[in-house]
Amino acid sequence: MxxxxxxxxxxxxxxxxxxxxxxxxxxxxxxxxxxxxxxxxxxxxxxxxxxxxxxxxxxxxxxxxxxxxxxxxxxxxxxxxxxxxxxxxxxxxxxxxxxxxxxxxxxxxxxxxxxxxxxxxxxxxxxxxxxxxxxxRSGPSPVGPDAPPAQELTERELDVLRLVASGYSNRQIAEALFLAEGTVKNHVSTILLKLGARDRTNAVLRALHEGILR
Structure with missing residues (x-):
């Protein structure tokens, strides 16, 4: 339970x-x-x-x-x-x-x-x-004014991020994209690093704010 x-x-x-x-x-x-x-x-x-x-x-x-x-x-x-x-x-x-x-x-x-x-x-x-x-999209950056510029994401990282934004878990993302769950975890870690985000929610907020996700 x-x-x-x-x-x-x-x-x-x-x-x-x-x-x-x-x-x-x-x-x-x-x-x-x-x-x-x-x-x-x-x-x-x-x-x-x-x-x-x-x-x-x-x-x-x-x-x-x-x-x-x-x-x-x-x-x-x-x-x-x-x-x-x-x-x-x-x-x-x-x-x-x-x-x-x-x-x-x-x-x-x-x-x-x-x-x-x-x-x-x-x-x-x-x-x-x-x-x-x-x-x-109209407010200040969710990661703060001192955060480094967001780095460009690969197409696969964008695929993962879109599913994260839709509420999918790592296991569900792995099933949807036909990837190993460990591979998804690695992609999520890289996404957080590139966006300067501390967690998944923060990463989605920044991606939406900066137009990376639409």
């Missing part, structure tokens, strides 16, 4: 998410009501995915994402929130979130998102994708 930690300041919401995920045979192995507690729970429970609310009264979701990133924690984080503000979505993705869903999703959509992230993919709610793309 996929193992999940739920981070939300509302007890009733956490209990509701737990009950729903259990119906989908997803195991909730820990809960936290703010970012500080979340760091401890994630370290102890070692989940496959973290479900994270953004607006919490003490340490919020962005703070939590940044601390997880700074500590080198490579557990995928799915933001689950009521807020679809473009700036907030971008901030969460730049801080390391690999998925972003609104709380009006169905159980099937939530379960699919959790399993997608657990399998190494990414997922953003379709309702905010178009606005997000416009915001990415």
């Amino acid at each position: 996929t193992r999940v930690v739920v981070v939300d300041d509302q007890t009733l919401v956490r209990q509701g998410i737990r009950s729903l995920l259990e119906l989908a045979e997803i195991d909730v192995v820990g809960e936290a009501d703010d970012g500080e507690v979340a760091l401890e729970v994630v370290a102890t429970a070692a989940p496959d995915v973290v479900l994270l609310d953004l607006r919490m009264p003490r340490r919020d979701g962005i703070w939590t994402l940044e601390r997880l990133r700074d500590r080198g924690v490579d557990i995928p984080v799915l933001v689950l929130t009521t807020f679809d503000d473009d700036a907030l979505v971008l901030e969460a993705l730049r801080a390391g979130a690999r998925g972003y869903l609104l709380k009006d999703v169905t159980l099937a959509q939530l379960a699919h998102a959790v399993r997608t992230l657990a399998d190494g993919g990414t997922l953003i709610a379709p309702s905010i994708t178009d606005r997000l793309l416009r915001a990415i």
Whole structure:
């Protein structure tokens, strides 16, 4: 079973998410009501995915994402929130979130998102994708003003990057392109290096911003 930690300041919401995920045979192995507690729970429970609310009264979701990133924690984080503000979505993705869903999703959509992230993919709610793309292309570079210029990608690297942007995991990319999974991992590592990106999400953001992906 996929193992999940739920981070939300509302007890009733956490209990509701737990009950729903259990119906989908997803195991909730820990809960936290703010970012500080979340760091401890994630370290102890070692989940496959973290479900994270953004607006919490003490340490919020962005703070939590940044601390997880700074500590080198490579557990995928799915933001689950009521807020679809473009700036907030971008901030969460730049801080390391690999998925972003609104709380009006169905159980099937939530379960699919959790399993997608657990399998190494990414997922953003379709309702905010178009606005997000416009915001990415018109805003500052997601890797910061001091980042080196992006290096040109090969056609194969572009193929891999397009599938990364579509939420595919390494295994799914390997199947789609008839490659070994190890070869895909090598391509992804090279893409991150050439784009000066720290992770897959950041690489996609920069590629979209600079017109490498359209």
